Amino acid sequence: MTDTLSNIEKKRGGKKAPRFSREPPQQRRAMMIEAATRCLSRGGIGGFTVDAICREAGISRGLINHYFDSLDGLLVEVYRASMYKDVNAHIEAAKRRRAENIGWPPEVALAELIKSNFAPRYFSGENLLLWLSLWAEIATNPHLKAAHRELYNAYRGELAEDIAAVAGARGRSVDAPTLARNFIALVDGLWLEWCLDETVLTPEAAEAAGFEIIEAQVGPLR
Amino acid sequence: MTDTLSNIEKKRGGKKAPRFSREPPQQRRAMMIEAATRCLSRGGIGGFTVDAICREAGISRGLINHYFDSLDGLLVEVYRASMYKDVNAHIEAAKRRRAENIGWPPEVALAELIKSNFAPRYFSGENLLLWLSLWAEIATNPHLKAAHRELYNAYRGELAEDIAAVAGARGRSVDAPTLARNFIALVDGLWLEWCLDETVLTPEAAEAAGFEIIEAQVGPLR
């Protein structure tokens, strides 16, 4: 006969320390999505395994299929959470600035939005593997493609509004949506270059390049 | 007793059709690298398996470990071949133009180099999964990181030379290496956006954006 943990506890006469804790479904799902995100950031899609995720979350193997259709289903949720966090933070910040700063010059809002793209919070090498994996998933999964399109358009729209506000106040004619799209592409490209070779540029140089491409059309912002 | 293929052939009295063909090592390696590249382009790192590659190349499973240290070793070779093909084509074309077009205005060479980035040959959605996978490998594999740095710097140097030539001829003061780096980032970012959502821009719009970021500093090229 082998001693189970509870048998040992009983023999000791001590109180049983719970072997696990029960969590509300929502909370447990969130824990697992966060653990899975860390695994994806650390090891890319090759590190996104049942074993690694459960070890990271401190749970047993069976729980993934209990809360998600499959491992791929969990990956979809990781995408949703990551995309929402990154993009929506920009959007919400832009909305907040516009609401709070009524009467302020639109240049301030636009400059803040530009700067936020190069803040360490976003312009960080930690998330390279995460986003490379998610982009591959977007290209493959039609469902994620639709979600990407929606969130991306929302962000581009916010940026275009801020650009148009400045251009309008200065009496300049600017194709705001196109400029917004090019700006986002530049940010992504600079970030990618930096992640693959940190010696090729600094975050400060990237921010300067970001300002330049906007200022070339709407005039100086700083 | 089971009939082997050769036994059947003998019974038929017909000539044995060779079950496989022997290839010179160099050629066989090239075949396998090409097949592996197709697998990576099609299915990403998840499609980069021994079975898939051997099926694609029309060979048996044992041959990968015969010609390469491991499957990862083959991936390194796929990177080398892809990177060399894409980047070196630009570099060689730039060198050729400069050699052939001595006495021609440098604007022509620069404009051609810019255009080449958006030609269907390179600006194509087929290779998204290929490059996402390779980028992840660069970030992970120090050996590939060094190779990437070398090839990337070579390309950026060529582009910077062409930019400096135009700026010099026009008496403009331009930070050519920085502009070259920003241009490359913009191209990569636009390509990425296009691959993830083809409705957000056209290759023509991307080319226009590419010209704009250069022309903003060196003046009109078209």
Added chain:
DNA sequence: GGTCTTGTTATACCTTTGTTCAACAAGAAC
């Protein structure tokens, strides 16, 4: 304290993966 619900565990199962290796045969050399 006793009962019940259900979140959680741990194991078993099957599939797929990368690697190895002994046997085979294609094609050159004679």
Added chain:
DNA sequence: GTTCTTGTTGAACAAAGGTATAACAAGACC
């Protein structure tokens, strides 16, 4: 035709993968 070299095959192997499920136990309820 015969021999020899070696490129190639295909099965065998262990390791690792995802999923399903029966047994367990934590915590609420009475």
